Amino acid sequence: MDEQTGHSPQLTKLRGRLADGLARARLNQTQLARRAGLGRTTVSEALSPQKPVPSAETVAALSRALRLPEAEMLALQRTAVQQAGTSTTEGPGRPIGEWAPHDLEVHRAGPGPTAAGSDMSAERAWPAYVRREHDRVLDKTVDDTMAGRSRIMVLVGASSTGKTRACWEAVQPLADQGWRLWHPFDPTRAQAALEQLHRVGPRTVVWLNEAQHYLGDRAVGEQIAAAVHRLLVSRERGPVLVLGTLWPEYATQYTALPTPAEPDLHSRVRELLAGHLLAVPDAFDAPALAAARALAKDGDWLLADALTRAHADGRITQDLAGAPELLNRYQHAGPAAKAVLQAAMDARRLGVGLHLPQAFLTDAATDYLSQSDYDQLSDGWAEQAYAELAKPVHGKQAPLRQTSPRPVRRPPAPASAATTGAEAGKGPQFRLADYLEQHGRTSRRHLCPPASFWHAALTHLAHPDHLNRIADEAEKRLRLQWAHHLRHQAAVHGSPVALALLAVMRAEAGDPDGAEVLARQAAGHGDTDVLRQLAEMREEAGDRDGAEALAQEAAGLGDTDALRQLAVTRELAQDWDGAEVLLRQAAGLGDTDASRQLARMREEAGDRDGAEALLRQAAGLGDTDALRQLAEMREEARDRDGAEALLRQAAGLGDTDALRQLAEMREEA
Incomplete structure (x- = not known):
């Protein structure tokens, strides 16, 4: 029949050997199919002289089931395919x-x-x-x-x-x-x-x-x-x-x-x-990032989520691949490792920097454990927890990995300022995976850290900004005693914000001398706002000399706002001369706002020439508001050409308000 249907001799030989093997094994086709792991139809077609050459996969399975020499049978199958000039539709795969x-x-x-x-x-x-x-x-x-x-x-x-x-x-x-x-x-x-x-x-x-x-x-x-x-x-x-x-x-x-x-x-x-x-590059280049942002904008929430964390370094695929395993590792971590991770999550969401001291995390983690888990801690529990959390997942990420902060490169500064922001604590530091940080911000947003967290922050953190932020968070959660001690610790390490807040608290408590000491420390770290606040408080208390001294001190540090604020207070009290003295001091220090404020006072007093001179002085320092104020004075004096020239000068310096004002003048004309 093979000859009648045009099949090759090799195919006839192949089918003959399969039929002989089937007879020797004393099996029917259904039993052979079961033994070979093939379908009944596949076996039937392989033995039928009316069907094309069976696949190599089918021949191999039948040869093993019938204990025929597999290599010889496959050689017959390949020759039959070549002689037939066709290929089977089957093969490995699907x-x-x-x-x-x-x-x-x-x-x-x-x-x-x-x-x-x-x-x-x-x-x-x-x-x-x-x-x-x-x-x-x-x-x-x-x-x-x-x-x-x-x-x-x-x-x-x-x-x-x-x-x-x-x-x-x-x-x-x-x-x-x-x-x-x-x-x-x-x-x-x-x-x-x-x-x-x-x-x-x-x-x-x-x-x-x-x-x-x-x-x-x-x-x-x-x-x-x-x-x-x-x-x-x-x-x-x-x-x-x-x-x-x-x-x-x-x-x-x-x-x-x-x-x-x-x-x-x-x-x-x-x-x-x-x-x-x-x-294949590690990171997305600029065109790829732009394409990813466009897809995220069109509703791809996975890309949008990854871009919130990886847009800076372009490691989008690593973030996407690592996120599921990072979350799985957190959810199935041992009690000690999970406690360390939760302490790290709370530290990041409450304002501690990227690099978390190991001593802080270890001490903070203890109250995150149940009493039963705490009782079962071994002597080396911390080392075991950090080793567990350091094992990487896809994308070379780890839940918590040791890191080496780069040294900060800043211009030379006074010794007092140079140490500000330096973390005093020595020893290893760790960084929480970005995805787990983000997960912690959402999943733990309603939770308050336990006492061990606040104690560890007070004991081991030394960065003034971190301490001050932790103090703010403690205060929001009514951990007022912790907030008080953390605030003082931040002040000790040179936080100008903490120093300023403590200065105001001292002043409100009736300790002006102590308040001034703290305010000057804050000013030495670059925060002169507190001097202005104390000056206003002194003014309200009737100590005009003390208020002016503090304002002068702030001005000497480059903050003339205190002088202008005092001038407003004096003006409201109808002390025109005192206000003018303060404004002239500020204007002499290059404060163009003070010059314009003083010009307004001169104009109200009928001294238009003096007012214009002050405004031209401010305009010479690049203050386009002064030019527009001069233009208004020229327009009121019916000098429209002079007003227009001043507005064009301001517009030439990029002041679009001057163009609008000029357009209004043209419309009125």
């Missing part, structure tokens, strides 16, 4: 459209529905794809395969840089053309590849993700490289597309030339990869 990206080891992105407890399917929790330069090279490779040429491309990049996702996006046009995809992994990646590469048929994508597991295998890596090369050059088996991914260290290892004295362990791998490595 249609691309039947694969889910996560089954091909594409990292789940973002916090994900499973982590958030949502009913949304995993496939829907998928960010839009941002195309980059390497995607264009991949597209060209795919175009070549669709034109009938077999190709290989191996993407090289660090962990979670988007290599596997790029491969997945690249093969989608092939899915529309009915291509298959084969991902060898069972029983091991290397064994699966070695045993089945010779069965790969045309129009198949060979998926070698984490290619070091195939090409770097000490026993069979070179054989796999040779088999892939044979597949690529076999015309009767093409076109095929081989896609792989590698970390840079593996790519360097496999492509490095050996020295004459050492064996060449990767010669076939090196030949296979030559000219077929494609670099």
